[in-house]
Structure formats: C-alpha cells, structure tokens
Amino acid sequence: MATLYDVCEKTGLSTATVSRVINGSGLVKEATRERVHQAMKELNYRPNQAARKLAGGKTDTIGIILPLLDNGYYVKVLRGIDNVSTKEKLKLLISFYHSETDLLDYLQSLCREGRTDAIILMNNTFFGPDKVRELAGDDIPIALIGQNGINEGMDSVLIDNFQGAYRAVTHLLENKPQSLLLLTGPKDNHDSNKRLEGAQQAIQDASLEIDVKIVTGDFYHEGGRKAFEEYVGRQNALPEAIFAFNDAMALGVLDVLAETEKRIPEDIQLIGFDNNEIGQYIGLSTVSFPMEQIGETATRLVAERIKNKDLKPSSISMETSLIPRKTTR
Amino acid sequence: MATLYDVCEKTGLSTATVSRVINGSGLVKEATRERVHQAMKELNYRPNQAARKLAGGKTDTIGIILPLLDNGYYVKVLRGIDNVSTKEKLKLLISFYHSETDLLDYLQSLCREGRTDAIILMNNTFFGPDKVRELAGDDIPIALIGQNGINEGMDSVLIDNFQGAYRAVTHLLENKPQSLLLLTGPKDNHDSNKRLEGAQQAIQDASLEIDVKIVTGDFYHEGGRKAFEEYVGRQNALPEAIFAFNDAMALGVLDVLAETEKRIPEDIQLIGFDNNEIGQYIGLSTVSFPMEQIGETATRLVAERIKNKDLKPSSISMETSLIPRKTTR
DNA sequence: TTATAAATTGTAAGCGCTTCCTTTATGATC
DNA sequence: GATCATAAAGGAAGCGCTTACAATTTATAA
Structure with missing residues (x-):
C-alpha cells in the first residue's frame, strides 16, 4: 500500500511538505499542493492512521x-x-x-x-x-x-425524567380519576427513581383526593404484565389511571386490560414512557425524549x-x- | 500515560522481553512474565494500539x-x-x-x-x-x-430469499385460495427479485388454478399501504391471499384491510417477511431469517x-x- | 569438566507519520 | 543592486511498539 514516501518520490518533495498538504497547514504553495493532491490520487494513497496517531496526531x-x-x-x-x-x-x-x-x-x-x-x-x-x-x-x-x-x-x-413523569401524571389527572397506579422500574434504577419523584410531585401539586398505589416492575413487557396482574389479583379492582414507567411495561398492562371488559381510555387511562415503536403503532399515550x-x-x-x-x-x-x-x- | 519503556525501567528488562510477555509469545521465563504483569498492573499500563499496529501488529x-x-x-x-x-x-x-x-x-x-x-x-x-x-x-x-x-x-x-418466499407462498396456497397478490419491493432490489422468483416457483409447483397479481411496493409501511390501496381501487376486489415481501408493507396492507369487513385469516390470508417487532406483537404470519x-x-x-x-x-x-x-x- | 544445545534476554532497526528547526527561494525596500 | 523580511521547502528526530538477529545464561550430555 502506498505510503507518504511514495508520494514524496513521485513529487520530488520532502515528507515535511507532503505532510503539510495532507494536514492543510497552509504554508505550501498552491501549485505544490495541487501536485501533491494529484500524486496522492494517482497512488490511491491514504495516510496511515496508526502512524499519524503515533506521530502526535489525532485518531479522528x-x-x-x-x-x-x-x-x-x-x-x-x-x-x-x-x-x-x-x-x-x-x-x-x-x-x-x-x-x-x-x-x-x-x-x-x-x-x-x-x-x-x-x-x-x-x-x-x-x-x-x-x-x-x-x-x-x-x-x-x-x-x-x-x-x-x-x-x-x-x-x-x-x-x-422528573419533568417527563410530572407531565405524564399531570395529564392523567386532568380527568380527576379516583385511583392511580404507578408501575415503576427496578428499585435501584436512577431513571425510575427520578420518574417516581416527578410523579409524586405532580400528584401533590394536583391536590386531589386520589388513591395512589405503587407497584415495582422491571421495565420489561413480561415483567410489567406480571406485576400488574398480581396487583390486580391482590386488589381485586382496577385503577382508573395507570402510569407505567416505560412503554414496554405499558404494553404488558394492556395485555391484562384486554381480558377485561373495561374500555380504554373511557374507564381506564394508561400512559407509558419512551415513545417506542409498538406504542406508536397501537396508539399508546407516552412521554418521549429526543x-x-x-x-x-x-x-x-x-x-x-x-x-x-x-x-x-x-x-x-x-x-x-x-x-x-x-x-x- | 505509561509506555513500554516505563515497564522496562520498572522491571529492568528490555523492550523485547516485555513485548514478548505482552504478546504471550511463550519464550519468557515464568517468573519474568509475572514480574512484568505485576509492573504493568501497577503502572496501569496498556500498550498503545497505534504503535503496535505501526510496528507490524494487528489492530484487533x-x-x-x-x-x-x-x-x-x-x-x-x-x-x-x-x-x-x-x-x-x-x-x-x-x-x-x-x-x-x-x-x-x-x-x-x-x-x-x-x-x-x-x-x-x-x-x-x-x-x-x-x-x-x-x-x-x-x-x-x-x-x-x-x-x-x-x-x-x-x-x-x-x-x-428464494427459499423463504417459496415457503411463504406454499403456506398460503395450502388452503387453495382463488387469487394471490404479491406485493414486492422495489424493482431493482436484489432481495425482492429473489423473493419473487421463489414465490413464482412455489406457485408453479403447487399447480393450482389461481389468479396471481404482482404489485410493486417499496418495503415501507406507508408505501405498502398506498400500493395496496391503489391496487384494490383498480381491481375493485380483494385477493384471497397476500404475500407482502416484508412485514412493514404487510402492516400497511393490514391498515387497508381493517377498513373492510373481511375477516383475517378466514377470508383473506396475509403473510410478510422479516419477522419484525410489530408483526410479532400483532401476530402477523411471516418468514424469519436468523x-x-x-x-x-x-x-x-x-x-x-x-x-x-x-x-x-x-x-x-x-x-x-x-x-x-x-x-x- | 567441557562442549553443545536449548532457553532466555538484549540490541537495534524500522513501521509511516508530524513537527521543530534550518535552509533556501522569493519579494519588497531603499 | 544590496539588505532584510517572508514564504516555501527540506532535514532529521522521535512517537511506542515488534521482531529479526545477536548475546548471554542455563541445562544436558559426554
């Protein structure tokens, strides 16, 4: 493969000069620059990255x-x-x-x-x-x-995350539901915890009489479904509003809700977080970040x-x- | 940042020897190897990739x-x-x-x-x-x-692609539909063309009385929907079986079918190609490649x-x- | 012991560049 | 036409490694 030296030989210039035109350093006569470019093209030359780096350059x-x-x-x-x-x-x-x-x-x-x-x-x-x-x-x-x-x-x-969750919950509370379920991510997850804070702040700021429950999920579809199913089993009642901390879990919730005679969003409102592709497809309300x-x-x-x-x-x-x-x- | 020389200095060995242990060349005494490893760890040393490459090594x-x-x-x-x-x-x-x-x-x-x-x-x-x-x-x-x-x-x-399409069509034809629509990808697309060949072979091998139509799509949801919609408009009739050359277009077909009173799969069968996520979610029949x-x-x-x-x-x-x-x- | 083979380590060149420091060519000024 | 500033080009060191090849040490055998 062609090296800098090949270019030097072809043009009769020194490595210093050729290197200068490669790096566009400007202190080269226009005619020379063109001569070098021409030679590089003819040789199909590309500077060796490792050598450049080693000689004090960047890796790009x-x-x-x-x-x-x-x-x-x-x-x-x-x-x-x-x-x-x-x-x-x-x-x-x-x-x-x-x-x-x-x-x-x-x-x-x-x-x-x-x-x-x-x-x-x-x-x-x-x-x-x-x-x-x-x-x-x-x-x-x-x-x-x-x-x-x-x-x-x-x-x-x-x-x-805080603000996103705040918005989601505020939206959910616009219709003054009686009960709200927060389906969170894993307990030690930073995103989840911030979303929880935002959700709680929104609840507080809404100052409504509302029954809030928190269920821990795992950010996965299956996990969300199971967590929600178990919750419903325990409570023997469905919340009127649900904020799943991501869309995957919201989809899980939807699976469970589908086996129910409740209508969405008339009886139950659901919102996720992430704006994922499937949610987009099926029309899941959500929070998106750019x-x-x-x-x-x-x-x-x-x-x-x-x-x-x-x-x-x-x-x-x-x-x-x-x-x-x-x-x- | 530590270099090979630092390791040499610390161990009192030559670059050759240290380099050998780095590259696991085996011709080094066990005790020496350990001494070097120890020094490398203490110095938090990692060999410089550019230098290695330049000296004739690999880039990994x-x-x-x-x-x-x-x-x-x-x-x-x-x-x-x-x-x-x-x-x-x-x-x-x-x-x-x-x-x-x-x-x-x-x-x-x-x-x-x-x-x-x-x-x-x-x-x-x-x-x-x-x-x-x-x-x-x-x-x-x-x-x-x-x-x-x-x-x-x-x-x-x-x-x-050939075999995948062959399988898809063969599956579709099991119930002996009267008409089949092939919704292909772009005309110059290699994958699409191979799928078309496979589909045609399958039709031939099935030796059925069947009305086959080909419509050109673009592998996108929207494009698939439009192409199908136009086709239906022209024909004023729906085919009994549809092979969309990818899932995205199949989804588009589904959109159109949803506004129809036809039942799927009883009246109309649809199969895609790709096994994409949404298809998975909504239960679209498809062909998957690993x-x-x-x-x-x-x-x-x-x-x-x-x-x-x-x-x-x-x-x-x-x-x-x-x-x-x-x-x- | 001593010669000889095998194992271990060292020396130094060179990979293909960049860049500092010089040297040389080109103009501008008086 | 001589002097000096400036533009353009070259010389050579060195980046941090690998790897022939050479030198040394150690083991083995006679």
Whole structure:
C-alpha cells in the first residue's frame, strides 16, 4: 500500500511538505499542493492512521460505550451520534457492554490504548464519576449520557425524567380519576427513581383526593404484565389511571386490560414512557425524549472538546414531551 | 500515560522481553512474565494500539459498514457481530452509510488507513465485487452480508430469499385460495427479485388454478399501504391471499384491510417477511431469517481469516423459517 | 569438566507519520 | 543592486511498539 514516501518520490518533495498538504497547514504553495493532491490520487494513497496517531496526531475517532442494543432507544441515540460524527468526520469505535466487567474493560481499552480522541459513555450505572475518571486517565475527554450524569468535570447530557413523569401524571389527572397506579422500574434504577419523584410531585401539586398505589416492575413487557396482574389479583379492582414507567411495561398492562371488559381510555387511562415503536403503532399515550438529539448533543460536546481541551465541561438537560394518543383522554 | 519503556525501567528488562510477555509469545521465563504483569498492573499500563499496529501488529479491530439502522433487522445483525467479536476480543469500528459516496469513503478509509484487520460489509447495493476489491486493496479480508453476496474471492453470508418466499407462498396456497397478490419491493432490489422468483416457483409447483397479481411496493409501511390501496381501487376486489415481501408493507396492507369487513385469516390470508417487532406483537404470519446468526457467522468468518490469510473464502447461505401466526390459516 | 544445545534476554532497526528547526527561494525596500 | 523580511521547502528526530538477529545464561550430555 502506498505510503507518504511514495508520494514524496513521485513529487520530488520532502515528507515535511507532503505532510503539510495532507494536514492543510497552509504554508505550501498552491501549485505544490495541487501536485501533491494529484500524486496522492494517482497512488490511491491514504495516510496511515496508526502512524499519524503515533506521530502526535489525532485518531479522528470517538469511542462509544453503550449497553447492548436491546431496544429502539439506543438505536436512536446512535443515529444522533452518527449524524454529527459524520459531519465532523469522526469515526465511531463502538462497544456494547453486557456487564460491569465489560464496561471496565472497554473504558480502559478505549481510553488508555490511544484508540480514540474522546469517549461517549451511555447509561453507566456501575461506576461513579471518580471511578470513571480514574479508569479513563486524564488525557481523554469523556461525555456522559444519562444516569450518572451529575458530576463535575465531565460533559454530560441528561434526560429530564422528573419533568417527563410530572407531565405524564399531570395529564392523567386532568380527568380527576379516583385511583392511580404507578408501575415503576427496578428499585435501584436512577431513571425510575427520578420518574417516581416527578410523579409524586405532580400528584401533590394536583391536590386531589386520589388513591395512589405503587407497584415495582422491571421495565420489561413480561415483567410489567406480571406485576400488574398480581396487583390486580391482590386488589381485586382496577385503577382508573395507570402510569407505567416505560412503554414496554405499558404494553404488558394492556395485555391484562384486554381480558377485561373495561374500555380504554373511557374507564381506564394508561400512559407509558419512551415513545417506542409498538406504542406508536397501537396508539399508546407516552412521554418521549429526543433520543436522536441527545446523541447529537453529546457528540457535539466531545467534538468541541477535542478541538479545544480547555473548554469548561457543561451539563445539558434535555426536555421530554408529552404525546397523548388513544390510551388517555 | 505509561509506555513500554516505563515497564522496562520498572522491571529492568528490555523492550523485547516485555513485548514478548505482552504478546504471550511463550519464550519468557515464568517468573519474568509475572514480574512484568505485576509492573504493568501497577503502572496501569496498556500498550498503545497505534504503535503496535505501526510496528507490524494487528489492530484487533474489524470495520463494520452497514446502512443506517432504520429497522430492527440491522440491530439484530449487529448483536450477532457483537456476540462473536466480544469473544474474539475484537473491537468494532462501525460506519453507517447514507449514500453511495459515504459507502465509498468508508470503504476506502477503513481499508486503506490501516484502521482495521478486516471488514464486514452489509447490504452493499452500490458496488460490484470487483469494485469493492479495488477500493479495499488486497491487504484486508472482506466479508459480505446479503445482496452482492455472490462473488468469488470474498467470504459471504447470504440470505436464502428464494427459499423463504417459496415457503411463504406454499403456506398460503395450502388452503387453495382463488387469487394471490404479491406485493414486492422495489424493482431493482436484489432481495425482492429473489423473493419473487421463489414465490413464482412455489406457485408453479403447487399447480393450482389461481389468479396471481404482482404489485410493486417499496418495503415501507406507508408505501405498502398506498400500493395496496391503489391496487384494490383498480381491481375493485380483494385477493384471497397476500404475500407482502416484508412485514412493514404487510402492516400497511393490514391498515387497508381493517377498513373492510373481511375477516383475517378466514377470508383473506396475509403473510410478510422479516419477522419484525410489530408483526410479532400483532401476530402477523411471516418468514424469519436468523439475523443474529448471520452477524455471528460473518464475524466468525473474518476472525478466522485474520488468523489465517490463506483460508479459502466461503459463501454461506442461511435458511429462513416460516412463522405462521394469526394472519394465515 | 567441557562442549553443545536449548532457553532466555538484549540490541537495534524500522513501521509511516508530524513537527521543530534550518535552509533556501522569493519579494519588497531603499 | 544590496539588505532584510517572508514564504516555501527540506532535514532529521522521535512517537511506542515488534521482531529479526545477536548475546548471554542455563541445562544436558559426554
């Protein structure tokens, strides 16, 4: 494969000059620049990335670490990341983590092996900010998406779970239902807990006489169905309004409701969270957050930081929006 | 950040020896190996990837080039790729292409910049095998998934569209409908054409008196709906059996059928192709191909090839399976 | 013991670039 | 036409590794 030297030979120039035109450094005569470009094209030459990096250059690559793509959610974020990385001519080195061990390994390997110029870490629930910094070393900027987003010294993009849940519940309470069920995610889940806070605040602010029950789910369809089924079995009554903390569980609730003679939304209102594809299809009311924008923002953040290491890290919170559809009034 | 020299200094060994233990070359005394490992751990040392590559090593990275993740299909393939790349300790450099220009650029950049040890190229409909080889150069193995899979000299994983369509139609014809509609993909689409061949073969083999119509769709929900709607308008009659060449279009057909008093599957049978998430949810009969396995297979292929450049390229065809659900009898 | 093979470690070149520091070419000024 | 600033190009070191090849140590056998 052609190297810089081949280009030098072909043009009779030195490596310094050729390198300058590759990097667009400007201190080259126009005619020379063209001569070099011509030679590069003829040789089908592309600069070797490893050599560039080693000689003190950049990798033009950002590392993305995210959980396994088990729902459309991450795909959308990825699309956002792709949108801006394409513009910025950045390559994507993507690692999907399945466990804490994986995450640790990926973080170290992306950060300390000189593979990337920056990292976007998504939904890390395993390590605190200090640990992340320690693992990553200090040479490489990191942007966080979601979860552990609250921390100094790192860029982060957060989802406003509180506000989203607040809106969902407020919407549900507009018709003054007598009873409300909150179907949460796992107990130690950060998103879930924030949503719970938002929901509770909305209930309080509505100052209604209402019977609120909380049932713990697991963010999965099946789990949501079971949790709701059991709840209904125990209570022997259906709530008039249900806020499932994500759409997957809302779908589970719907399964149970389908075996009932209750009408939706006339008798029972249901809202989810996530705006997933199936919910969209069947007309589930939900709360959506701008996944694609989140990816874009995070990528923009690191792209800026690569260009200017001294920039102050910033924390950006993304607003959610209510999407009322057929399962609420 | 710690370098090899730091490890040398700490252990009093030469770079050669330390490098040997890093690469597990075996010709090092056990005690020495441990000493080195210890030092590496203490220094939190990781070998610089660029330097390794430059010195003649591997990148431990494979490049993945695939269309924008606009459906669950690619995500599953990606999961398969992840499954085996994780095992093989390979990193993933992923590029999503939006156009022919993108694809060309990604191919060149992944292949000629020394960023990866191998490439997996998915659903390339733009370049023929020769062009791909030319763009990639000869130093790097490429595996193809789908579409242009038929070519010598490159590993490829193909989907047996013919057989899948054959099965779908055969299933549809079991109840001897009087009329059958084939809702195809775009006219120049390889997958679609193969499916059409399979469908036609199945019709022929069934040797029934049947009225077969072909309508061209675009593989999208909306497009499928429209194409079907127009067809129905023209014909002023509904076919008794419909094979939509993918699930998205089948969903579109379903939309139209919903405004009709016909019962499914009693009056009209419908089958799709893809086994997508929504179809799964609503009980659409379909043909599924093992996406995850396809990704795994392709990755295994390139992983083997990296280890042994002389292996003969192989072309593997993956079978589809019929998934009868509620929209067929 | 001593020669000889095998195991272990070291030396140094070089992978393909970038960049600092010089050198040389080109103009501008008086 | 000589002087000096500026633009353009070249020389060479060095980034952090791997790997021939060479040197040394250790084990084995006669």
